[in-house]
Amino acid sequence: MDAEKEQLLQQDDSGKWDKGHGAGPGIGGRRGLPPRQRLEGWRGIYQEHEEIVWTVVYTLLSMITRYWRIGAANYVVWDEAHFGKFGTHYINRDFYFDVHPPLGKMLVGLAGVLSGYHGQFEFKSGVTYPDDVPYTAMRVILASFGVALVPLAWFTAGELGWSRYARHWVTICVLCDVGWLCISRFILLDSMLLFFTFTTFLGLVKFHNQRHDAFGDDWWIWLVFTGWSIGCVCSVKWVGMFATAVVGLYTIEDLWNKFGDLSMSARNYLKHWLARILCLIVIPFIVYASCFKIHFMILNRSGPGDAQMSSLFQSHLVGNDFADSPLEVAFGSKLTLKNYGYGGGLLHSHVQTYPAGSAQQQVTCYHYKDDNNNWIITPTWGDSVNPDEVRYLQDGDTIRLVHYMTNRNLHSHPINAPVTKEAYEVSGYGNSSIGDTQDHWVVEIVDDTHRTKSDQADGRIHSLTTRMRFKHANLGCYLRAANSVLPQWGFKQVEVTCARENNKKDVHTYWNVESHWNEQLPKGNVKLYKSPFWRDFSHLNVAMWTSNNALVPDPDKEDILASQPFDWPFLHLGLRMCGWGDNMIKFYLLGTPIIWYFSTICVGLSLVTAGWFLLRMQRHYNDWLPGQWDHFLYVGKYAFFGWFLHYAPFLIMGRVTYLHHYLPTLWFAVLLAGHMLDTYIFSSPRWSDKSKLVWFVLWTVSVVVNFWWFKDLALGIHGPVNDHPGWQWRDTWNIYNR
Template sequence: MANAAQTTGADPQAEELRRRNVAGQPSAGAPAVARTPVAEKSKEKPFSILTVLDEYEFIWAPLLFTALAFFTRMWKIGLSPIVTWDEAHFGKFGSHYLKREFYFDVHPPLGKMLVGLSGYLAGYNGSFEFKSGETYPPELNYTFMRLFNSVFGAVCVPLAYWTAKELNFRRPTVWLVTMMVLFENSYTTISRFILLDSMLLCFTFTTVFCWSKFHRQQHDPFSPEWGLWLMLLGVSIGCVTSVKWVGFFVTALVGLYTIEDLWNKFGDLKMPKIELFTHLAFRVFGLILIPFCVYLFSFYLHFLILENSGPGDAQMSSLFQANLRGTEVGKDSPLEIAYGSRATLKNMGYGGGLLHSHHQTYPEGSTQQQITCYHHKDSNNDWFFYPNRHDTEYDTEEPLRYPSNGDAIRLIHAQTGRNLHSHQVAAPVTKADWEVSCYGNTTVGDTKDHWVIEVVRDAASRDYSKIRTLTTSFRLRHADLNCYLRAGNVNLPQWGFKQIETTCVKENNPRDVYTHWNVESHVNDKLPAGDPGSYKSPFFQDFIHLNVAMMTSNNALVPDPDKQDDLASSFWQWPILHVGLRMCGWNDDIVKYFLLGNPLVYWGSTASLGVLGLMVVWYLIRWQRGYGDLKPADIDHFHYSGIYPVIGWFLHYIPFVAMGRVTYVHHYYPALWFAILTSGFCVDWMTRTLNKQISWAIHGVLYVAVIGLFVLFRAISFGMVGPSSQWSHLKWFDSWKMTD
């Protein structure tokens, strides 16, 4: 086909010369015109520091913000030399790692191992008890331990910067989001002590950042960068859940995103099935297997380090305890149980205690002697194995006789001489079960004192002809009532010293581990001592056991009606900054810290949640009316940068609404991060069409307000020295208990 020049009869070469002349370029083949230096300089752009700063903002801005973060988190960090707030807990847990003593806590071990690492690097030997309010000894470099912890809080600031960029916020908003994290007083304060919260926040921030990076790679699936961010996201999920179980909330956010992403791919009929399966396989590997391995590895290190007996032994199985160094469990205990043996019986349920009795009686029901389960080891946990009343009476001089699977026995309380007994009287709390009590003595009693041994398993042998210390798991069935001795997770009222209720459950469920028992310690002079370390407790069994015990204990952290907790607060108070929290004593002679947020950050972020909801309603109404306000790119930005942070806020906040356990203001801090992202999106969206100068002016006002309020309230973060009345001007509301 003839080109346009040919069609019009124009000369193509002449046309090219004309085009170059118009563009100011030399004609092909024409001699180059020599340019003078003056002419050359006149075409160069003049040097401008603003241009350089604009071009290299991605370097200097995060460096500046990070430097400010380290300053705010570390300045005067060692000012208070006393154990402050929960340093009493987590400093003590760090000490257990240094002494390698087994302890029990409701949180996973990663954060506390990092606390122990900070103590190790500080040259601390683990000898300090970390009692609340005590002064740190000179040999303990508590300042270094706090500095180590503050690094996690400081790292959150550059992570906020990069996350806001990945969410496609404009530069002024990126700075605003970063400043809201940098100059958030509560984030600053919580990062300055030996606590887990800065670690939890850090790994929450890394998870959101890795998620945003992975989302930006969706256009190039299966590329090295796509795979890298997927795996880093999995590692971050594993870390955040290994610090506190609150990390499962951000894991749920990633899970919802993954489900939506895969659902969209499932609806893409052009996508080959093998590609869809590969997407699924990569996500299972990256977002399930990797986090689980990280979580599992933290417990592996936990068990590996804590090889000595410690204060948390009773929460674990007897066989686990017997393999700890320095333990008394199973020490010198004969292997096989015989009639006349004096033994303690351990419930094999998660967090189960020892079968226990004492002189106190039930206030209702049979009014007989109480039976409970109790974790503390004392002589009230000791029981004698005796034959049943139809069998030959036990004689201390007789040859050894051994109870075995299917035998009916009696258990006699060593301290009171009474028989373990059950009858058709409702249990005191769990009314559907029968009450278990202590009744009679070695000669007085009836068949309601008889319990039939039913062996479940034995770690040492498949031969159930004898009951073995530590290794034999068995159930005790009441001979008359056919119910099973059980100790669940129900605590008795104060009259039962809030020990675990022990009942006889009517349902026959062999898999109910709370009906499983084993002999933990055993004394019988006629039998040779056994070797308690001959059999190891399987790792996965210990892992599951400890996690269920943690969950059980965490659920038991309910408000005590008999005790007032002045530090506790309710969920509704957090988003509106209704309360703060005193982190230490309030005497004039000590440095005081008050856990309170930046008012603009809190109120602005909370308001943005409602604003974004109104924006969604507005655009839905407009869409229904046929208006095309949003392009596909706008909808995608609104979805992932606006709605997902709101979902993250709900996932981190709503559980505390339904939670029965006692709650404090710091439980809101992960949710606050998502509220900050939501506020950033709202400001960014509403200023996107404004004149550049006006947009910067609005952001500038917000910068000044956030920084100004941080400076105004700086004393509550850096330490209030002297009488608290000096800061009465900061007490905007009576609920802020910072001056009285």
């Protein structure tokens, strides 16, 4: 009876492959090796609980490396200056603007709350943390996401069906990479981005391994988990879309294969489509949109990012007086004009002049509150208004816009704009007594977002809600701001032009009154203004996209921290994360070289290997047992897609890039390295168990020793850096002072 049970257990283990499960602990790989026999005593207990034992071991080791000396550097390191400040805004509830989605920064704010931080520190780069800022606790909380990478790697490698040796080696690589270690130890978003990248791929692999039990409980759990992870990774940084693309490719292939399965009914096939739409599209979108909803709910006070949002949105922020502005605009009103295009700023002018063209005063769009944003509605030359009477501004009125601070008239003429050559230049010209008809603009109402057509019958301009255009009376062009950025002489502000094309759907020619002052008119009422969430959601996302695309290298300024994508796979450049003084603790972002070099080589080797076996299969060589080739291709294919989709987009991006952008990509390169080691050595029947052990020890010791050699780059370099020899493996690394 016992022998019969043992035989059934062995059949159950060997059948895991056919059912789609990963090998897990205790299974001898993928090349047909027999499962291990059940052991008695403590060895049997260990064998039964091996998964838990190694999960605990690796988690403890990960905690030691991530938390060790984490509070030693008591100053603001690198981008802690940005993300610590964003956390402060959540605690103070001040609205801010940033190019990244809000989830990671909300978690930074939560880490501050849990640590007892009260939001009183400005997080200026290089400044020493005061005693009342619990920076160490905040770093520990955020480093916990980095701690979780190691057990996540252990789970993922197990689900991929590798041998124990390959599984341990990949997990040790994640534990011992200096780059992943370094980036996880500060108040940054990268540890969260990496965490959700790992969970997304784990969810995909777990879901794949449940394909034998479609619509079962575990199948649904891991499909929902994958969708949740997609929503989270995209809500930390938009590069999470690359992980989403990997899941998308898998889903397309999976549904295509099911389409060719004639044994599947049309009803079941439709259910597969609906399940993917619900879990991989709807759930991620709900997670992503919910993060913005919470973001808007928390940040209910006026702050430094107000001007990136619509005037209606700003009117509901505490500390903002827009809603108190007079409802209707009249001649003599002082006001600010906001461009309605996504990412649009406030119409602005300053005393500086154009270096070419008319050489008249510059007119720009500016995203921050400033007295130079104020304009006065003034009659045209030859017209006048009785100061004792209120003359409301209406559709079709011709006006002058006079700059409040310099008294210049908003002006245009047939001179090409400095950046957008196909449009006319807009400038500030003349004064209260000097000017011409080139200062005249015709007001054209587009619509009023909060009034019915009957309410708009009077044709009056309303603050905040009326969208209007300004047509030049002589030239027929339209005042426009389309996010073209002026050079340094224009302070990198947005160019304002007069567009010759009359495109009535061009929102960059739409303007609305934001702030409005007129003592002759009664105050408004906030109840008259509503800002729908979906409009605010869309507006903010487009503004983020526009600002992200504007992060291009500045040819007038050298950025010694920046690097190119071709520099990353073989660690051509590292990154100094702080000042390099002898008396401060220093950090240098660099990967463990042997992990980066070998994993990069394995990216190419995986393609060669797949090509080699395809050629042999075409010649009818039989190298694989049933199901093994499909699994080899599945693992290699999606690890490679993960690497390619995370890396290739940076090759065509115009924005400035840094070494840490490669860190999510590295995960897929490491997976390919593990895949190659498992294919050629650890699961190959050509090697004896002793030889496999020798190879495992050799590769593992190499990784650990290499990590130990470079560990202080992540844990902190104490004293003069030149007192620590042996790190200059490449001449391009600027570790040492020269």
